[in-house]
Amino acid sequence: MVNGAPNDDAPLISLRGIRKHYGGEGGQPLVAVLHGIDLDIHAGEFVAVVGSSGSGKSTLMNILGCLDRPSAGCYRFQGQDVARLDADALAWLRRQAFGFVFQGYHLIASESASENVQMPAIYAGLPKDERVRRAQALLARLGLGERLGNRPNQLSGGQQQRVSIARALMNGGHIILADEPTGALDSHSGAEVMALLRELADAGHTIILITHDRAVAAQARRVIEISDGRIVGDSARGDSTDGSVRLPLAPRPRNAAAAPWLAELLEAARGAWRGMRLNRVRTSLTLLGIVIGVASVIVMLAIGEGARRKVVEQMGTMGTAILYMGSKPPATGGPAGQITEDDLAALRELPEIRRVMPVIGDPVTVRYGNADKQIYVFAASEEMPLVHRWRPALGRYYTEAEDRGLAPLVVLGHKAHRHFFPDTPDPLGRQLIIGNSAFEVIGVMSERGAESGAQDYDDMVFIPYRSGRARVYQAQTQPDYVVIEARSAQVVHAAEEAMRRLLIARHGGREDFGIGNAAARIQAEAATRESMAVMLGLIAAVSLVVGGIGVMNVMLMTVRERTREIGIRMAVGARQGDILRQFLTEASLVTLVGGLAGLLAGLAVGVVLIVSGVPVVFSVRAMLGAFACAVATGLVFGYMPARTAARLDPVRALAGE
Template sequence: MTEALLNVVGVSRSFSAGEDELTVLKEINLQINRGEMVAIIGASGSGKSTLMNILGCLDKPNKGHYFINGQDTSAMDENELAALRREYFGFIFQRYHLLGDLTALGNVEVPALYANEGPHERQKKATQLLTRLGLSDRLEHKPNQLSGGQQQRVSVARALINGGDVILADEPTGALDSTSGEEMMKLLRELHRDGHTIILVTHDPHIAEFADRVIEIKDGEIKDGEIIGDTRNDNVNAYQSSDRAATELVDNPPQTHPQTAKQQTTKYRINWSRYLEALKMALIGMSNNRLRTFLTMLGIIIGIASVVSVVALGAGSQQSIMANIASMGTNTIEIKPGTGRGDRRSGRIRTLMAADADALKTLSFVDSVTPTVRANVAIRYASETVTGSVQGVGTDYFRVRGYSLAQGQFFAEGNALGSVIFLGHLPVRVIGVTEPIESVSSNSDELNVWLPYTTVSGRIFRQNYVSDITVRVDENVESEVAEQGIISLLTMRHGTVDFFTINTDTIRKSIEKTSATMTMLISAIAFISLLVGGIGVMNIMLVSVTERTREIGIRIAVGARQTDIMRQFLIEAVLVCFCGGALGIGLAYFVGVIFSYSGSDFQMVYSGTSIIAAFACSTLIGVLFGYLPARNAARLNPIDALSRD
């Protein structure tokens, strides 16, 4: 005697009902042989659908054992049960349970997708099945564009795509008119003749007449979810399948073998294909729920745009501030006679020479140097006389201090520009006028006259020493290091420390520190908005899982693994956040365009690092905040999920 294909031994199933326990099936013993067409009949609530769910590995018994081809399903994990649903069983549901986002062709392909069939193979197979069922002109129609009978035929094609050795039909005619119902039963008889094992669940005795064998379940006072009848149907010629090809998959269940290199390569290809298909499903889901998708993205868009804009504003502001600081001469070191500010002896120290400035120019970190001789004198032009500052400076003075010309030229650059003025009794000709500038040592309202220091020293003061020397340090050199180098050189030249230095770079550093602190503060605020956006993504994804519970149940029923469900929802969350990040960066650039036309003194400076970090951050948010909804989706009970409207 051949071993039964499906063997139920002492199976009971009960559910919690508050403090009580409701027994639906009690000590069920049942054997179904390969190639049979069996009808399970009983009134509503008798437990026949629960029995079908156990037979189809959608549910597990509380007690007893269920064997498929001799294998005990109680010892199988979720992935092995999913493999059984995918490769052994085909479900035909009363309410069709088609995925509304997919076409008829797409719905039929789903089980083959989870069975790792290539896209061309499964599309070809699905097309052939739908054509055989008379739906060749409905391949691209979605479920809401099909009649009830057409939707049921799509459900049949989906059940057959992976072979469908065992077809489980739950009230297959319950939602159909009488004509469509007769056609459906004829179709099931044809499948039976083709070698498929058919299990019908119905409350209609007329439908049960199509089966070779009728099993009756009774509930209530007489029996409590037990089989009370198991009879052969004399009205139907029993068909025992002899087609080994039709049952080859059942006779030879998949085994685990060591993987060869070729199988490893195939495994990688399959995994890559699964991710691509999950991405495709995510895109379809996003496309069909555009408003929900946009609302999910909105928090990420605002958060990423805030972060990128703040960084760009901070960088632009800092660049503008640093440029202004540089023009004020804050990357300079001043050398003055004496031991420090307030030294009353400094006026009598006359050791700073123009030759010291020439020596300092030889230092590698020095950008430019100028000696200075200064005094206040009466400045007369025509009949007007004012008091102003006269400074004798070197040719590099204007570079050191960051001055630019409004008109004319600097020393030794050409002919005289304009009028002759008198400095005391010394006539001089104006050859250039500088732009106004804010400096740490002067302001733009002061009247300053600059002459070559040799002129001031020789013709006004008649002295051979200078008042001070100012050194502009190269931008790439630490000012403290440069200061120590200058002190060392002058100490060696003078033989003593009869001078002191004023490093104005501390001003720049203070401003930089303040700017960095403000940028960090605003970035923290932007990060909080990004975090809030991530929580919004999680909340909406959790709502999405609730809304799509039925879809998840259908996918599990046709063979999706928990990892397949989790992968789909996780990729969708990551994709939403990634797209939100891209739109957020685009919004940040749009803000930059507005700034460029606003007449602001500075431009937003976008950092490639901040953009990459923004993308990485949005993707990470998708992973972190999408994980919980994805895990919840993967762990849904298929029976509960399928019962949701």
């Protein structure tokens, strides 16, 4: 951007034909403020620009300090055309070359004296320890060594102006732009400030003083009088120094390193936390919306997962992963096939199969004492409770060893128990006559109910498969049907195909068997999962959107309330990206705190529900997802207010309330 070093004889600041007007768009009247200003200022000069209110002197200062751009004309800084600099390069100039001293001090109310002074160095990337030491040294030099931690409202007007001067010197203060620095001070404090400015001028700083007070202006070495936007007088006293004072600055190259982002991020987080504490009520209300949103998502997901697992468990008892197989005549004609023990053993070896359970069942006369009834006697292996997800309510189920040993044992269904033993809560050890054989009662199954179109399981009694074949169903040469449990509902179709291929190969190419699966139940499970996921997703979206809208509203209010602070930060060198990061950090911090509080609140509510007997299953993924969504919501909804803040005009922001 700069070719070579600046010429020693060239002015530090050169204005040619500078004009500035406002309005002229959208039907607004055109108001001209500056009319062709020509002005040269050399390094080391102490210049006073004097004029009455409305003469254009403050507008001229804003242009000189790169807070505003001229409507026409050329402004050269060290020979470089400022009009060619982008927003970040102008911010670099304000940060490294200029130091502002305002009539209204323009200190940030929530920051201490030391923190206000450090601000330009933060955006310059100065390490914290170094900038703290420099701020302390500057304040001590200006007689405020005992006021480092005081906030502006704890300082007098003169002390606040000295803090402002210290801030202007933080990054070197090569050019001090002082706009009515004594205007709000008493005569004694005003004299002290002018003495400081003369001392700085003697030390080689370039001082540009804007004032309406001719007595104050007379203390400068050069007085420029401005009236109605034109220079009407220039004393040209000491129009430059002896030439030994030169400003070793040039506009920042585009590839120059910016301030360390982590340091600025931490500083933004510190400021955001302080702002949250200073606005406790508003922050609490905003946090409440986020907490409710995150907690509701976590609790609803936990309840939904608990309900889903309960539903899946109940559906599992109906056979969502179960296939049924039996023999039948092949479609090409011929006798029905035979399902042998070897076939069952081969099926058990398939990787898609978890369990194989042969079943024989028919209505058989069952007697106890004087009571008898035709009851469906269910002869199956010891795996029946596992296959059907069905546990005994009383006693136990028989074992594989008892089945192999042909033990005469029986487990009653819930209704069978009530029929044969209405006055006996514990029938264990009693004897039932099934057909012509006695069986000992060893358990009672929990109540299950009937499947659609099937016999009521609670009316049945259950005996070991081999014992049933030997004692009750002697004529049976093969099972009535076989219940096969696949590894999961997702592999049922693959299991069916594997079974079909295996049995066709074993049966010499004949498909003399039939296989049926629980497709309707699988579809019901899938529909349940999908509906629940959609419902919970909508709940999560609504909750987080509501919380995000609250964040956006608060951030918009914050930008409006802190417009002047934004202007101050821009004046000391903050880039648009710095302002954007500042407010995005604040929005993220609000949602971060709200998200953490929401996590804890959700866990607390979940614990209460668990104690109350509600099926709740917490998911770490769901909790992390809800937390991440809350933070993302803060970024998304905080971006617009942050972008609005970053694009504020520095001059208008400084004038804002």
